Amino acid sequence: MAARISACMAQPAHRSICLDTVHWSSSSASRCQFLPTYRASQFSTSLPRCYPRDRNRLRSMSAIKGSGLGPSYKLSVTLEDLPIPVDSKEISKPQPDQQHGLWGFFNKERTVLSLVETDSAHGREWSVEELRRKSWTDLHSLWWVCVMERNRLATEALTRERLKAGYGKHEASTRDKAIRRTMRAIKHTLTERWYAWEDARQLADSDPEINQSGSGPLYRPIVSNDYLEEHDAAQSNEVKA
Amino acid sequence: MSSATSLARHFKRGQKLIYLPNFVVALQKTPNLPPTFAKFIVPLNFNKLDLRDYLFHAYGVRALAVRSYVQQQKVRMKDSAMNRWYRPRSKKTMTVEMDKPFYWPDDPEDFTPWDKETFDAASEEQERGQGGKRKDKPAPRMEEREDKPTLAEQAKALLSGKVKWSPTKQMQPLSK
Numbered sequence: 112m113a114a115r116i117s118a119c120m121a122q123p124a125h126r127s128i129c130l131d132t133v134h135w136s137s138s139s140a141s142r143c144q145f146l147p148t149y150r151a152s153q154f155s156t157s158l159p160r161c162y163p164r165d166r167n168r169l170r171s172m173s174a175i176k177g178s179g180l181g182p183s184y185k186l187s188v189t190l191e192d193l194p195i196p197v198d199s200k201e202i203s204k205p206q207p208d209q210q211h212g213l214w215g216f217f218n219k220e221r222t223v224l225s226l227v228e229t230d231s232a233h234g235r236e237w238s239v240e241e242l243r244r245k246s247w248t249d250l251h252s253l254w255w256v257c258v259m260e261r262n263r264l265a266t267e268a269l270t271r272e273r274l275k276a277g278y279g280k281h282e283a284s285t286r287d288k289a290i291r292r293t294m295r296a297i298k299h300t301l302t303e304r305w306y307a308w309e310d311a312r313q314l315a316d317s318d319p320e321i322n323q324s325g326s327g328p329l330y331r332p333i334v335s336n337d338y339l340e341e342h343d344a345a346q347s348n349e350v351k352a
Numbered sequence: 353m354s355s356a357t358s359l360a361r362h363f364k365r366g367q368k369l370i371y372l373p374n375f376v377v378a379l380q381k382t383p384n385l386p387p388t389f390a391k392f393i394v395p396l397n398f399n400k401l402d403l404r405d406y407l408f409h410a411y412g413v414r415a416l417a418v419r420s421y422v423q424q425q426k427v428r429m430k431d432s433a434m435n436r437w438y439r440p441r442s443k444k445t446m447t448v449e450m451d452k453p454f455y456w457p458d459d460p461e462d463f464t465p466w467d468k469e470t471f472d473a474a475s476e477e478q479e480r481g482q483g484g485k486r487k488d489k490p491a492p493r494m495e496e497r498e499d500k501p502t503l504a505e506q507a508k509a510l511l512s513g514k515v516k517w518s519p520t521k522q523m524q525p526l527s528k
């Protein structure tokens with residue numbers, strides 16, 4: 112204990128960081144800009160902020176056991192050896208992931224904002240007549256293409272607003288309108304198909320030849336000999352008469 | 353872009369199947385957040401589980417954690433002339449933490465393809481033409497005239513003798 116205290120009495124030869132000499136005031140000129148300046152929350156046990164440094168050299172030392180970091184505890188770093196952080200402009204750019212899913216929110220050229228000419232280069236919306244010929248798989252795929260395209264346009268609208276880029280809002284909204292009309296036509300076709308199916312189902316309910324229970328064939332035509340005999344009898348009656 | 357079928361789902365799938373989703377999700381740039389975070393503007397009736405599912409199946413983006421925030425919009429007028437105030441629908445944003453970082457492409461430096469100069473000039477002209485009427489703020493009660501001197505300036509001129517006080521309305525002399 113005595114040896115420890117005597118050791119700390121002597122001034123350190125080199126400017127090493129001792130626990131008792133660490134204070135966050137600007138004593139050293141160039142290095143201090145890299146020392147962190149803390150703004151920690153105040154607790155009931157916090158030291159008052161008016162103190163420039165903690166003048167208790169025996170802080171964290173156990174009075175009974177003498178354990179803990181003593182006053183002459185030297186940290187492994189010195190102020191001379193502090194690494195200088197790399198300038199933010201010189202930090203190398205990270206390798207971008209070309210396969211990332213979020214690229215789906217961007218255009219084919221993968222730019223932040225499409226050109227006005229690119230956005231307005233579109234045809235008319237799909238008509239119901241054209242979509243009637245398409246299968247469910249085709250219609251479903253087209254729906255999702257429309258959804259992704261609308262998401263991309265919305266993302267670009269936000270970007271245009273943020274950058275205050277200029278023209279392009281009208282063209283993008285015209286494109287969006289065409290997409291929404293296509294989606295409406297898809298739903299129209301599917302609704303038509305559903306009504307056709309529903310009408311057929313209701314007709315089938317009243318039809319004795321159609322079995323909708325699920326067990327056995329759907330179409331069971333009634334071919335009875337009685338019918339044929341009746342038909343033959345009717346024909347022979349006609350011949351007689 | 354990797355397809356969702358090659359990725360294993362990292363969450364329990366919900367029961368409800370939605371074949372024809374009819375909403376828009378927009379990606380917002382967040383330069384102050386780490387690259388593993390992405391922020392989206394989503395429909396108001398969207399929930400975190402919906403977004404996680406949507407991003408995974410539609411875009412192949414694995415969202416490990418989602419945080420949502422509803423921002424109320426400022427009250428504004430339907431028309432700058434009418435005095436019908438309403439509050440637009442709130443905006444819901446969701447911030448998602450991903451497993452892989454995403455780096456946005458650089459913003460354009462030259463805005464000539466979008467004719468920014470003409471656009472800015474045109475919008476400035478339009479604002480001036482509207483006479484400073486705004487939909488988000490009520491019209492100012494008193495017209496702010498820049499040519500009119502303030503009361504203090506008027507008082508100073510009178511006291512120093514530069515301006516002689518005269519009544520606003522002068523009685524006409526009775527005709528004889």
